[in-house]
Amino acid sequence: MPRLDFADCMLSAIKKNVDLTLKTTTIGTLGESDSLAFTLTPTGKERMYMDGSKVKTYAFQMKAKSKNQETCVDDLNSIVDYVSCLEIDSVQSKNDSFTIDAKRNTSVPSLVTHDEQGYYIYSASFEVDLLILGGK
Secondary structure, eight states: OOOOOHHHHHHHHHHHHSOOSOOOEEESSOOSSSEEEEEEEEEEEEEEOTTSOEEEEEEEEEEEEESOHHHHHHHHHHHHHHHHHOOTTSSOOSSSOOEEEEEEEOOOOEEEEEOTTSOEEEEEEEEEEEEEOTTO
16 A cells, blocks of 8 residues: 555645745644644545545645744635645645545634744644545
8 A cells, every 4th residue: 555645745736836935844843943834634534435445534734834924824825725726636646545536625824823932823724535546
């Protein structure tokens, strides 16, 4: 079974198609300074089919960190706009581990915290249903 490469493919599509002010983008945690981070979490929702394939729902979150609130909000709004208009076949797995079945924006950019160093952290959340073929 190939490793699910959705996080890599989605982050790559965002970096390629969205004009971002915050250039440091990672999967996982935010950097120590201005940055964006992508996290992916299975939700537990799953539909199984007779051929062994399944549609599994994942939540993903984009977080933005900057001392400038507008930078966080603007970058996340640009990502929300991109995901809203995204054609589901435009993000392709590089190892055939998934096909996007559906996607949803589940929040607008919102403030998470303002830390002691003066950084604002904002987040926006999404859901995606991934078709994982039987035997993969």
